[in-house]
Amino acid sequence: MRLFRIRGGVHPDDQKTLSAGQAIENLPMPPLLHIPLQQHIGAPAEPLVKRGQLVRKGQLLARSQGMISAPVHAPTSGRVMGIGGYPAHHASGLLVRTITLKPDGYDEWDDDCEGVPDPFTLAPEEIARRVAQAGIVGMGGATFPSAVKLNLRKRYALHTLVINGAECEPYLTCDDRLMRERAEDVRDGVLLMARALGVEKILFAIENNKPQAQQCMRNAARSCPELRVVGLPTRYPMGSEKHLVQTLVGKETPARGLTADIGVVVHNVATAAAVHDALRHGRPLISRVVTVTGGAIRQPRNLHVPIGTPLDHLAKYCGGFHDEPAKLISGGPMMGQPLPSLRVPVIKGSNGLLALSKDEVRSQVEMPCIRCASCVNACPCGLVPLNMAAHIRAGSLESSVDLGLLDCIACGSCAYVCPSHIPLVQYFNYAKGELAARQRAQHKQGETKRLIEARTERMEAIKKAKREAMAKRKKEMAAKKAAEAAKAEAAEA
């Protein structure tokens, strides 16, 4: 198949051999699970259980709220210990609303969890509805509710489903293992999603550094002519949705648009496996495969983990650390987020726990920019990162937007190649966050102004009404007096 070239990109050392040979293992149940209500993009789920309540595996714990949201289910049977604040799986470590569950050790399924014998007889809407019910979100890390994407058929003319098996982040191997070990299930999920979307063509894209995964998927896809496994050149950020689609289809997604604008929907490999589980077996999304790796981990592994398991439980299972890890990261080293501690739980979007040793984290002193244009050549989006960073450094955030700040996908290629070790992505993320905060502040200011004006108007109206009432009374009084005077005059006369 003809592939199209994307602009820029880098070739980081992929370090996948650390964990690629390790088959997926089931992690033993931890003593406590912390299940956050916000594990997806959109509104947090609304809890339906109470403290002390007994729940069974797969039972709905919290329902989705609004158009873009996802429900949360019990990863095992046990007792709800409480609903309250717990550190989020996020760099900030802020407290988020979390259900704490104490497993009872029986791991008993809820009776409602029942699959469909032949889900291909279901209507597309019904498939999407069941995917939504199962709480499935994009498991590549974006955590966008999958059902919303499966319903795009109504608004866009779709022709192709792309399955993202690029796994272009260094170190991570969870999708690789999933494709090797559960190829049939993944294929089934993919076909179900294609049915929901109503597309004829499926492109299953896997980077060429995973030949075994490619072979397994090719074998599994032998009976499906509409599903084609495509080998991708190994280049970061090949797994970026828009760049993946461009490589396969040769068309760029319009700025600020969706890949659906050019008729393509992209789903992740792990999402496909979750769709299979939900439709065939009625199992909601309550566990996922996580790669635990990095130079500081004693035994890198791929683990099948219940959602809500604290990360230190994973690290302990992998033999702990050689020495104090220099950096703990959720996800890969390019776009992953630093972790505040290992107390935080695994969520639906966690694909990796990375413990980097001192040698792997080359903390370098930042030097001035020498305008070498390495970042310009590496940027897959055609931006000029050095100029954007200079504008942001000078405090002129609006002009950095004119330079394309909002077209930046934060892939980190620019910072990866910078000889001056300038943390370019840090600048861009700061500017994006600051601009969003300003927008919120402006909105708030506008609202405040509107309320004050409304109040002033109201007060004016009250005053006016009072004045009028007073004037009226005065008039009446005067009239009364006049009448009395007239009466008295008449009496005198």
Place this chain on the structure above:
Amino acid sequence: MHEAPLLGGPYAHEKVSISRTMLWVMLALLPATAFGLFQFGWPAIFLFLVTVISAVVAESLSLWIMKKPQKLFLLDGSALLTGWLLAMTLPPWAPWWIGVVGALLAIVIGKQVFGGIGQNLFNPAMVARVALLISFPLEMTLFSSPQPLFSVGAPDLLESLEITFGSAGQIDAVTSATPLGHVKTELSRGLTVDEALGGTDTLWQLGLGTATGSLGEISAVLLLAGGLLLIYLRIITWHIPIAMLGTLALLAGMFHLIDPASYSSPLFHLLSGAAILGAFFIATDLVTSPVSIRGQLLFGAGCGALVYIIRTFAGYPEGVAFAILLMNACTPLIDHYLKPRVYGRDRSGEPLNYADEDGEA
């Protein structure tokens, strides 16, 4: 600067740094430099050392005045490279103070007053060279023909010390004109190019580096090899050198075809003077050249055209330094107007609209 508390990613980094880049450039310059030093003997070696050491001292003093960390910025190698490049463009038997003044001009005026590394608008070495040429036209145009080390008639160590550090200047030096200067003079006397050059041997001399010229500019072949190494290592891209040399050759070729008697051949232009050194090592200076591919092509073409125009129609026989400085001044403008196309947008910055296309089809 400071140890960055790097909160955001990426946490992986390519093994690159400023000092590594500078080191490779110096390695690429090494063969041509060594050859030049050998060809011009001890005086050239003294001048080279004086220039390079002055540049590093000037950098150190500037850093001290600005209270910047010495070790960090001296070890980036940029001052060393600037001094090196400047020395390569000097007449090999120039007196020591040319090297010192040049280094001060390059580092202090050319670089540090702008704010140090990465901030300068003009290539520091070229700023110094042009300032020297205008201020000291005699010393800067007195070229000696190559007299390799240990060859008969080459100055010995003591004589060399007298040439570089003596007060009498280069009285006894065997001076001669550079090929570019020679052709210019002869043309103005009414001779043709062929008569001036006296055959095609000159081209071989230029290529190998046995002709008269500046300290490090004489061997086109070794400079070309160094330049190709930098392209191979991806420290520079091919766009600026090829655009510059291509434009120079194209213009020279056109005029040469029209009137071979008054206009030198393209090969002569490419091989003589600072054309190769300028195209691969000076015009490609990262700080002072545009960042986009299209910008670099325009920048290189501008340099090539200006070199030809200055060499052919202006008063100076060589124009590489002027050409590069003039194009340096255009770099911000070029960067402003020639940006890469943003993903998902057309050249004007509007989001792509496939509806129009489909309508046509």
